[in-house]
Amino acid sequence: MKTAASQTQFWLRAGGALRGEARVPGDKSISHRAVMLAALAKGRSQIQGWLAAGDTEATLGAMQGLGAQIERLDANTLLIDGGALQKPLQPLDLKNAGTGIRLLAGLLAGQPFASVLDGSAQLRRRPMKRITAPLQLMGAAIQATDGCCPLQITPAQLQGITYDMPMASAQVKSAILLAGLNADSPTTVIQPGPARDHTERMLRSMGARLDEKGNKLTIHPGSELSPLDIQVPGDVSSAAFLLVAGLLAPGSQLTIRGVNLNPTRTGLLDALDEMGADTSLTNLGDQAGEPIGDIVVRHSALTGIQIGGETVVRMIDEFPILMVAALHAEGETIVRDARELRVKETDRIAVMAAELRKLGAVIEEREDGFRIVGPQALSGGQVDGHDDHRIAMSLAVAGLASAEGAVVTDAACAGDSFPGFAATLQRLGARLVVA
Ligand code: S3P
Secondary structure, eight states: OOOTGGGOOEEEESOOOOEEEEEOOBOHHHHHHHHHHHHHSSSEEEEESOOOSHHHHHHHHHHHHTTOEEEEEETTEEEEEOOOOOOOSSOEEOTTOHHHHHHHHHHHHTSSSOEEEEOOTTGGGSOOHHHHHHHHHTTOEEEEETTEEEEEEEOOOBOOOEEEOSSOOHHHHHHHHHHHTTBSSOEEEEOSSOOOOHHHHHHHHTTOEEEEETTEEEEETTOOOOOOEEEOOBOHHHHHHHHHHHHHSTTOEEEEEEEEOOTTTOHHHHHHHHTTOEEEEEEEEEETTEEEEEEEEEOOOOBOOEEOTHHHHHTGGGHHHHHHHHHTSBEEEEEOSOGGGGGSSSOHHHHHHHHHHHTTOOOEEETTEEEEEEOOOOOOEEEEOTTOHHHHHHHHHHHHTSSSOEEEESOGGGGGTOTTHHHHHHHHTOEEEEO
16 A cells, blocks of 8 residues: 555646746765764764755664664754664664665674664665675675575674675775774775765764775774764755756756865766756855855757766766656667666666656666667656656656646655655746645
8 A cells, every 4th residue: 555655746847937046955974974884983963965865864763773862952953972882672663774784784784793784675675795705705694585684693703805796886995994993804896997985975074084095995904983063955856857957948047055066976977968958057066075066057959969987987876867858859869878777766777767757758778777869858747656656756857848748646756856856847947846
């Protein structure tokens, strides 16, 4: 049976130019890490601009289940008194949060107590061997259930290892680095390519000893972590939806303020630039050890491009919205090397292709990506968000650019990463109703 929340719908119509200024909620990746690492630090951390959304609230709940002392001054401001974690009284429920469960598995693997990590039916379908395999090499007593969660962890002394990562994944890298904090000797991960580096930045800012030589990262156990005092920058992965909506709606000009512009995350900006998007960056600065700035975007005619290799990892969460942009671009867009999309919250290649076809799109699905020849005028219709936030929000943007309008069902999941998504678009002028 569907719950009331999963029955939330977005109704969308073309015609509203997006104009004005917006801010997006705090970065999801940084918010997960901040609440975990602050709980380990010696002393009181203050985290402002924290993302209060489905995924990160699940991580916060899990940390409370581990005895972390967290005071909320308001939804987005946390005071955390770090210290030793405690044995949880029941399985920790990470809901839909892949980052939450994988990083926490690393953190808990070397703790002196047993724990069980679990999540939603959706999370229970996602692969966990990518983290259990290296953690077991470190000596962790961690067992998955048919390669997925629930994960059972029992106490074990971890040894440092050198691990050649089979995939460029920040979640895998971070799980190993966090486990390495509790190992008996240094741990080295060898990265096949750059993946988001928020864990490294945050650990270093807290005084952890972390060396980087080329593609090798070495964490040295034993440093005491000092507390955090940060303002989390806006999430570029949330800004992506406003950005593409603005590019596609004639007459649009908008500014998205205070967005994280960490180069391991800005692949979409580079791709859109190559497609001919009129975007610019202003007010560049630093916040929470991350580069930030404002993104200015104007309605633009786009052309198709080819994307593959390292750019893919730098925009891994942005392919659903890139598909929408590609449908409106002149010529061919081809994406390769993006097989990872098939094991995200959903199989994002198959699900986006199937849903966009309901709006009249023609998309060639490939094993590791897709091919789209545009421009294609989307007719309109009813599509489903599949309990995957980035699918629901991408389809909403597709609906805003469709001839007859669209309804997105199962849209409440947008709140897993972007609470206020609909209200922000409405304020900017989009013709969107939440039903
Ligand atoms: C994330 C890493 C990425 C990304 C996810 C968030 C993180 O996953 O898709 O949304 O915060 O570390 P992978 O590490 O599996 O590539």
